[in-house]
Amino acid sequence: MELLSGGDMLVRALQDEGVDLIFGYPGGSALHIYDAIFRQKSIKHILVRHEQGATHAADGYARSTGKVGVVLVTSGPGATNAITGIATAYMDSIPMVVISGQVTSDKIGEDAFQETDMVGCSRPIVKHSFLVKNAENIPEIIKKAFYIANTGRPGPVVVDVPKDVTNPAERYPYQYPEKLRMRSYTPAGKGHGGQIRKAVALLLSARRPVIYAGGGVVQGGGSELLTELARRLNFPVTNTLMGLGAYPGSDKRFLGMLGMHGTFEANTAMHHADVILAVGARFDDRVTNTPSKFCPGAKIIHIDVDPASISKTIVADIPIVGTVQSVLSEMLDTLKSGDEQPDQSAIVDWWRQIDDWRERHGLYTAPRYQTDGALIMPQDVIRAVYDITEGDAYVTSDVGQHQMFAAQYYHFDKPRRWINSGGLGTMGFGLPAALGVKIAYPDKEVVCVTGEGSIQMCIQELSTATQYHLPVKILCLNNQALGMVKQWQEMQYEGRLSNSVYEESLPDFVKLAEAYGHLGVKIEHRDELHGKLQEAFAEKNRTVFIDVYVDPSEHVYPMQVMPNGSMRDMWLSKTERT
Amino acid sequence: MRRIISVLMENEPGALSRVVGLFSQRGYNIESLTVAPTEDATLSRLTMVTIGDDHKIEQITKNLNKLIDVVKLVDLTEGSHIERELLMVKVRANGAQRDEVKRSVDIFRGQIVDVTSNMYTVQVAGTSEKLDAFLQALGEHTIMEVVRSGVSGIARGEKVLSV
Numbered sequence: 187m188e189l190l191s192g193g194d195m196l197v198r199a200l201q202d203e204g205v206d207l208i209f210g211y212p213g214g215s216a217l218h219i220y221d222a223i224f225r226q227k228s229i230k231h232i233l234v235r236h237e238q239g240a241t242h243a244a245d246g247y248a249r250s251t252g253k254v255g256v257v258l259v260t261s262g263p264g265a266t267n268a269i270t271g272i273a274t275a276y277m278d279s280i281p282m283v284v285i286s287g288q289v290t291s292d293k294i295g296e297d298a299f300q301e302t303d304m305v306g307c308s309r310p311i312v313k314h315s316f317l318v319k320n321a322e323n324i325p326e327i328i329k330k331a332f333y334i335a336n337t338g339r340p341g342p343v344v345v346d347v348p349k350d351v352t353n354p355a356e357r358y359p360y361q362y363p364e365k366l367r368m369r370s371y372t373p374a375g376k377g378h379g380g381q382i383r384k385a386v387a388l389l390l391s392a393r394r395p396v397i398y399a400g401g402g403v404v405q406g407g408g409s410e411l412l413t414e415l416a417r418r419l420n421f422p423v424t425n426t427l428m429g430l431g432a433y434p435g436s437d438k439r440f441l442g443m444l445g446m447h448g449t450f451e452a453n454t455a456m457h458h459a460d461v462i463l464a465v466g467a468r469f470d471d472r473v474t475n476t477p478s479k480f481c482p483g484a485k486i487i488h489i490d491v492d493p494a495s496i497s498k499t500i501v502a503d504i505p506i507v508g509t510v511q512s513v514l515s516e517m518l519d520t521l522k523s524g525d526e527q528p529d530q531s532a533i534v535d536w537w538r539q540i541d542d543w544r545e546r547h548g549l550y551t552a553p554r555y556q557t558d559g560a561l562i563m564p565q566d567v568i569r570a571v572y573d574i575t576e577g578d579a580y581v582t583s584d585v586g587q588h589q590m591f592a593a594q595y596y597h598f599d600k601p602r603r604w605i606n607s608g609g610l611g612t613m614g615f616g617l618p619a620a621l622g623v624k625i626a627y628p629d630k631e632v633v634c635v636t637g638e639g640s641i642q643m644c645i646q647e648l649s650t651a652t653q654y655h656l657p658v659k660i661l662c663l664n665n666q667a668l669g670m671v672k673q674w675q676e677m678q679y680e681g682r683l684s685n686s687v688y689e690e691s692l693p694d695f696v697k698l699a700e701a702y703g704h705l706g707v708k709i710e711h712r713d714e715l716h717g718k719l720q721e722a723f724a725e726k727n728r729t730v731f732i733d734v735y736v737d738p739s740e741h742v743y744p745m746q747v748m749p750n751g752s753m754r755d756m757w758l759s760k761t762e763r764t
Numbered sequence: 765m766r767r768i769i770s771v772l773m774e775n776e777p778g779a780l781s782r783v784v785g786l787f788s789q790r791g792y793n794i795e796s797l798t799v800a801p802t803e804d805a806t807l808s809r810l811t812m813v814t815i816g817d818d819h820k821i822e823q824i825t826k827n828l829n830k831l832i833d834v835v836k837l838v839d840l841t842e843g844s845h846i847e848r849e850l851l852m853v854k855v856r857a858n859g860a861q862r863d864e865v866k867r868s869v870d871i872f873r874g875q876i877v878d879v880t881s882n883m884y885t886v887q888v889a890g891t892s893e894k895l896d897a898f899l900q901a902l903g904e905h906t907i908m909e910v911v912r913s914g915v916s917g918i919a920r921g922e923k924v925l926s927v
């Protein structure tokens with residue numbers, strides 16, 4: 187058997203796991219590993235500018251490809267800088283393996299230089315973690331880490347590696363395990379047949395059904411099956427913020443997003459539904475509004491790979507634990523073999539009602555924003571970019587109003603195209619995530635929709651884009667404020683804008699982009715919007731920072747009424763309420 | 765409702781902190797917790813007493829099951845079971861008190877495991893309720909120190925929790 191040092195073993199194990207890309211940042215405790223990386227060719231390492239950027243980039247890579255994102259950081263500050271990105275991945279169930287250097291085993295617990303208890307710090311935000319005690323265990327631990335990260339409900343796994351374990355002077359026999367036996371971990375597979383039959387019977391009896399699909403459908407590769415099911419039954423579909431793209435966004439059966447900034451028709455249809463089929467969604471509080479008022483007349487079928495997600499906040503009438511793919515395909519088989527259909531006249535009536543709602547207060551049929559003023563409206567910017575990119579871009583986002591406008595107005599016809607931090611809501615996610623996507627798909631258009639607030643949280647990654655030549659488009663909806671915070675302050679704090687404005691301190695983003703070697707474009711006037719956007723998007727080979735000055739007073743609507751509102755209680759504009 | 769949850773988990777460093785962390789992270793309360801390796805040194809058995817309604821307990825067991833280290837668990841309070849806790853108490857005992865304390869110890873089937881001329885150290889095993897009652901019975905005597913092990917439990921009959 188081949189003899190390898192711990193550092194070489196680690197890198198070899200990653201190779202054997204099929205890893206070809208690592209995002210990271212070196213430091214003392216990780217130097218043996220970095221040297222092992224230097225001495226090989228098959229894994230490319232992307233040097234970011236901040237460890238948070240590494241985690242978000244790996245996350246964007248994982249979300250867009252379905253593969254495990256891999257991160258390598260050093261101990262202490264390197265590890266703690268990665269925490270926000272690990273939490274972001276955890277909240278959205280993204281497969282990620284984070285390898286952190288650690289001080290040498292004999293120093294652990296002595297407050298050594300750059301020591302932090304990484305396993306402890308990350309414990310509440312990982313699916314699992316390992317502290318490597320002996321180099322011999324590295325192959326098995328790496329195998330387990332990837333298996334755990336990418337099966338069941340995916341999530342981040344931390345592997346903390348003390349420096350002595352990677353010592354180049356000590357060699358051990360290396361063999362990558364072919365199989366794993368883990369008695370304590372058996373991710374869910376097929377759903378319970380009886381439950382699936384019950385669910386199908388309930389669907390067939392539905393008169394006002396809604397399919398409510400979340401990120402689990404995207405992650406679990408269930409989009410095609412879901413689409414087939416919805417079309418077969420002629421049921422309306424709404425997606426969560428995390429689920430956009432799970433069902434084709436431009437399809438007529440699509441009601442748009444639901445929840446806090448969901449469409450009028452999606453939220454209202456949910457409220458009046460008699461049967462809700464929840465697939466890979468978790469009844470997040472940003473979706474349900476007040477749980478006790480949630481969809482009063484609905485029987486709920488809930489499909490999820492994670493049993494702990496079922497009946498957590500909203501009790502399911504028919505819980506089904508299993509992978510989205512297996513459960514949906516079994517449902518379809520059952521439907522096909524019985525060849526039954528729900529009461530078509532009831533469904534037609536239901537559609538008539540929904541179309542009426544859409545007609546009255548939809549995002550387009552009755553525009554929720556001013557379209558004839560002098561200022562550029564953020565919604566129009568997203569619509570223009572949707573047109574220019576022919577709806578086929580990978581869109582990453584930061585957090586705030588711009589995120590909601592992107593979610594509302596860019597229609598995602600395919601899964602894995604919309605990449606945002608829905609669960610943790612991490613400002614700073616968008617740019618590094620875009621870089622991760624661009625590395626995965628160098629020939630695709632990748633747009634980071636951001637705000638002048640969020641972009642400054644990971645702006646340093648502009649330098650990474652330069653080093654690796656990653657020509658993404660950064661679309662900054664510049665409203666000169668922490669817009670979403672300001673919106674809440676205007677709605678709930680009588681307009682007291684406590685620390686949500688910058689008082690003329692914003693940088694010149696065009697010059698900033700140029701300083702990094704990129705192209706900067708500033709758009710200030712409504713009449714130049716389309717032309718300048720087109721020019722910017724024609725720059726295929728450069729990173730372009732598009733700084734669009736939008737109406738700073740604009741709010742995101744609809745917005746559910748809080749606290750104590752139900753799904754259908756919404757503000758439709760600054761003055762209009764349901 | 766009070767529940768006794770018994771957990772078999774990998775005897776790995778960090779496993780216990782994950783269990784305890786889960787409880788604080790999700791706002792579940794732990795009334796007592798005992799843990800020790802089993803006859804199979806790769807496994808630990810943990811017994812935990814917690815309080816919550818059915819919904820909460822369901823969430824607790826689901827989330828415990830989700831922990832990678834947890835191999836199996838059972839809510840002992842769902843079936844008939846035996847629970848025991850060990851109590852040791854140092855109680856002041858002078859003169860006439862010595863006999864009184866001894867009588868209480870006998871009634872509760874405890875044992876005096878250490879003596880000085882001024883005190884007894886008493887050991888009692890039983891349900892938590894019985895131990896509470898014993899401490900109450902000692903009431904008028906001066907309790908100097910109490911230590912309780914927390915509850916351990918096992919199902920009655922043939923049912924076993926094993927891998």
Ligand SMILES: Cc1ncc(C[n+]2csc(CCOP(=O)(O)OP(=O)(O)O)c2C)c(N)n1
Nearest residue numbers: 586587588611613637638639640668669670
């Ligand atoms: C790291 C982090 N800190 C704070 C917040 C709270 N927060 C949510 S939206 C928002 C404002 C974002 O401003 P900007 O990026 O300019 O977007 P806008 O809402 O103006 O479109 C803030 C501060 C957050 N989500 N993330």
Ligand SMILES: [Mg+2]
Nearest residue numbers: 637638667669
């Ligand atoms: Mg802003």
